[in-house]
Amino acid sequence: MTHIPDLQWWSENSQGTLIDRLGIELLEVGPERAVGTMPVEGNTQPAGLLHGGATAALGETLGSIAAWVHGGLDRHVVGLELGATHHRSAREGVVTGVATAIHLGRTTASYEIVVSDERERRLSTVRLTCLILDPR
Template identity: 65%
Template sequence: MGAADEQLGDRMGLRITEYGPDRVVGTLPVAGNRQPYGLIHGGANAVLAETLGSVAAAIHAGEDRIALGLELSCTHHRGASEGLVTGVATAVHRGRSTATYEIVITDEKDRRTCTARLTCVLRDKS
């Protein structure tokens, strides 16, 4: 991995607040991650979703393996214009070669803003 200032999530203000192989939670500020209409950028939702799901998959994979994003889909239900959004990644499937997570992103009023699904392939480090 590169230096901390080279990590996309760090530059975006992403913070992981809870982590484990079945559930990872994190937040992302809307400020600094908006599209031209003043709403959180769909790509910011995708970064939050992929990060949380990938962290969970990496924990599941263990120290001798890595998790690589294979497929990500995001449905953007509503925009958030301020505050923090919170993502919760929950395991759908934790297998030997793949792991799939549903990531639900909500605004500060606990309204669902995005639903994402991430599948990671699990490989040996070598």
């Protein structure tokens, strides 16, 4: 079985990255599922709504980390395709993303990431496919 670093490791290794800048906090990391939160504040568009790009970045972060764990931390994982459908938005609070594996192959991994608000209303559905490259 692949060793999965603890949440403290992920937090320490995210310092100075987009994960850190967006305020994403990882709550669960595994090859089949990853969960994280992100504050709305600081991640809005000028109209005060949660920015769709920030939402997509949350989704890509969760899916990519899960794919990295699936492929093995000695391998590179890069996004091949990212798509997001925004159903509604948020103006405040914290949003939660849950990445669930759709396909876990030897060279690709695909995830559906559901982003919801604090009332558990679906805000966005993000789809991500990652390419798993040979060891570094």
